Amino acid sequence: MKTFMTTTALSVAGAAVLAMGISEQSLAQSAVQEATDELLALGEKTYMRECVACHGAEGDGEGPGKYILSEKPRNFQLATYKFRSTPSGDVPLPEDLFKTITNGLQGNGAAMPAFASLSEDERWGLVHYIIQLGGIEDEEPEAIEVPAEPEITEARLANGADVYNRLKCATCHGDDGWGDGPSSLTLKNDAKEQVYPTNIAIGIFKGGTSGVELYKRIATGLDGSPMPSYADEASPDEIWDVVHYTLSLVEK
Ligand code: HEC
Ligand code: HEC
Structure with missing residues (x-):
């Protein structure tokens, strides 16, 4: 039990550091310019x-x-x-x-x-x-709502592990997030090319490593790739918990 507590405490700390966005590159903030x-x-x-x-x-x-x-x-x-x-x-x-x-x-x-x-x-x-x-200049896309990032607690991290299991993330990403789940060698994108699930343990995410970015990835999916959207299957709280659990799988 003692060892379990220590490991959990460590991953809580690790997830907190990552959630603060250690390697988030320049946030790319700039007011939208109109298409003249x-x-x-x-x-x-x-x-x-x-x-x-x-x-x-x-x-x-x-x-x-x-x-x-x-x-x-x-x-x-x-x-x-x-x-x-x-x-x-x-x-x-x-x-x-x-x-x-x-x-x-x-x-x-x-x-x-x-x-x-x-x-x-x-x-x-x-x-x-x-x-x-892409001929999409007349569309008026709207952002999803991302609730404020909750604090990471041991209880919420444990819930995140349950959500990871219930949503079957491991089918593709593997139990430890190594990208080696049972479906990992069978995935194809919309263009029918073989693609592979991200090895989460490496901690390099294309869309950024902050909690907010991961929330968007899990809530909205990666269109064109086999990574689905979970907006209909998990509550915002559950998405936040699985985000923090995912970050805790990154190896330090
Ligand atoms: C059907 C297989 C599948 C399932 C199920 C799945 N993923 Fe993925 N996921 C992928 C694939 C494939 C990619 C790689 C997409 C790419 O790199 O273009 C990916 C990418 C990711 C990324 C990296 C995003 C980035 O910015 O690079 C994260 C994080 C992630 N998945 C988390 C999850 C979590 C958490 C769950 C469960 C809630 C989950 N995935 C369920 C297939 C899956
Ligand atoms: C060395 C090759 C290379 C160059 C140069 C390059 N790209 Fe890409 N780009 C890629 C690849 C590969 C992908 C697909 C990555 C993936 O799906 O994981 C991509 C994907 C994208 C995407 C899609 C992101 C998404 O959300 O799906 C955009 C937008 C993009 N590139 C814009 C640009 C623009 C604009 C330039 C020039 C300033 C550029 N790229 C130059 C290789 C390149």
């Missing part, structure tokens, strides 16, 4: 210089660089996005795209560089340019 003709032209110019090699001149994900990547570059014409603040099936907020472009995507087969060195105008131009490539 000028900004779109800047976006197109920047796209042709920085993005074509992977995402292709038409935005179809068929750039020459696609062969060196195990996770294929996004086809912007389909407008299906993984890293959103919006419900499953909805288009992302412009802010979501701005964040992806600023921070890039690392881990689990993805290798998209961060573009934080581009000016804010160039990044907002890119956001509107790829929104246009």
